[in-house]
Amino acid sequence: MIKEILTPFARAILLIALQLLVLNNIELGGYINPYLYILVILLLPTDLPGWLQLIISFFTGFIIDLYSVTPGMHTFASVALGYFRFTLLKYMAPREGYNKKLTPSAQELGLAWYFRYTLILTTIHHTILFFIESFSFQNFFQTLLRIILSIAFTELCIIIFEYFRGTARSSQLSN
Amino acid sequence: MRTLIRLLQAYHMFIIFLALETFAFLMLINHNPYQKSKFTNAALSITGEILQKIEKVKNYFYLAKINQRLVHENAQLKNSLISSLKSNRITAKDLSDLVFEKHWTFIDCNIVFNSTNKQQNILIIDRGAKHGVVSEAGIVTEKGVIGIVRNVSANYSNALSLLNSQVTISARLRKSKHFGILKWDGRSPKYCYMFDLPTHINIENGDTIETSGYSSIFPAGIPIGIVEDFDKSNDPNFLKVKVKLLEEFGALSHAYIVINKFKNEIDSLKNLSQ
Structure with missing residues (x-):
């Protein structure tokens, strides 16, 4: 039980630290800003009540906002992400439903499913976030380019993270 | 009352979502100078447009009054025109001469x-x-x-x-x-x-x-x-x-x-x- 709570919690701390300490400092022409912290929300257990998911999303975004001094931006995008994830999971549910206490993963639901799932939600999150950041449609195509590049980079990070998670889990299983 | 509670239960997710988003949005526009100014400008332009529309409609009700005033003003202007004046200037001059006395x-x-x-x-x-x-x-x-x-x-x-x-x-x-x-x-x-x-x-x-x-x-x-x-x-x-x-x-x-x-x-x- 404790492990079940602690593992997501530790993962969240790891991801947020990674975001704040490393990824926030990446500057690739101002066009690529990966936001890996959304994995905290994406990897929440599926059987968590909806309101709790929303609250967790809210605080995740809030913490990121606090430390990157962009009050409201990530909070807004994260809450939206949490809500859409809740809805999307219903539509993308396997025929027999999710296993209890399941955290979405490529290993259990397939890489294709996992890729689709993360890509859709990353797109939603990044679109909202970058448009809130520019807060106008004046440089629409520039913003769009930033969104696409950042989605690609974030998605790459997510797949790499998933790879490490998979190997860690399989080594755990083999032990 | 029970329907209301049931409604809240059915939509609690969406309501929480809206509340949190509203909170985030308020935070966004209150603490980010750029977003704040953008938002204020957009809000102002929208309110301005609406107020302008209202003013336009309101103006219709004053048309008669304004017309009256314009007519008054027009009359005043016309009165100050030279064409409203009657010239009393005549060119006839009298001669006082014993040889040629003015006849006509x-x-x-x-x-x-x-x-x-x-x-x-x-x-x-x-x-x-x-x-x-x-x-x-x-x-x-x-x-x-x-x-x-x-x-x-x-x-x-x-x-x-x-x-x-x-x-x-x-x-x-x-x-x-x-x-x-x-x-x-x-x-x-x-x-x-x-x-x-x-x-x-x-x-x-x-x-x-x-x-x-x-x-x-x-x-x-x-x-x-x-x-x-x-x-x-x-x-x-x-x-x-x-x-x-x-x-x-x-x-x-x-x-x-x-x-x-x-x-x-x-x-x-x-x-x-x-």
Whole structure:
């Protein structure tokens, strides 16, 4: 039980630290800003009540906002992400439903499913976030380019993270 | 109440979502200067547009009032225009000379009313007693005689047009100086008829008819018209001459009032002899 709570919690701390300490400092022409912290929300257990998911999303975004001094931006995008994830999971549910206490993963639901799932939600999150950041449609195509590049980079990070998670889990299983 | 609770239960997720998003949005626009200014601008432009629309609608209700005000203002402006003023300036000057004493005074005037389609046509001119106009003064243009002043008020006078059956004018042939009287027959405003010319005189179509100077109203030699036709058959002794008027009576605008300084003197002499 404790492990079940602690593992997501530790993962969240790891991801947020990674975001704040490393990824926030990446500057690739101002066009690529990966936001890996959304994995905290994406990897929440599926059987968590909806309101709790929303609250967790809210605080995740809030913490990121606090430390990157962009009050409201990530909070807004994260809450939206949490809500859409809740809805999307219903539509993308396997025929027999999710296993209890399941955290979405490529290993259990397939890489294709996992890729689709993360890509859709990353797109939603990044679109909202970058448009809130520019807060106008004046440089629409520039913003769009930033969104696409950042989605690609974030998605790459997510797949790499998933790879490490998979190997860690399989080594755990083999032990 | 129970329905409300059920509704809240069914949509609690969405309500929480909205509440959190609202909170995030408020945070966003309150603590980020860029987003704040953008948001304020957008809000202002939207409210501004709406207020403008409301103002537009409101303006319709004031249209009548505004119209009234504009009409007042227009009237005021028109009153200050030069065309609303009546010019009292006249060009006549008196000479005081023993050799050449002023006999005829010409006063320029505008014709402010004119008719040609009645039996008793009249003119109204914008000169009156103030300008020296007297009753029974003649009115002429550069082309010919057009009428005789009848009544004079301070600023205006009315006159009998030549096209008035009450008017008779003493006229003569310019060539032979034979005189007669000229009258309008009440039909065409283009023609008058001249009577009392003896039949033996040498007269041709195209001869000029002018004033005789016997009437003390017009000076001698002011043109009236040209002979269009003459008829001897009516009377064995006198001719009836059809005179084509020189002046176009339908298009009068400026004229001169002719005032005879010695009219009273001449008239009193006439009365004495009768």
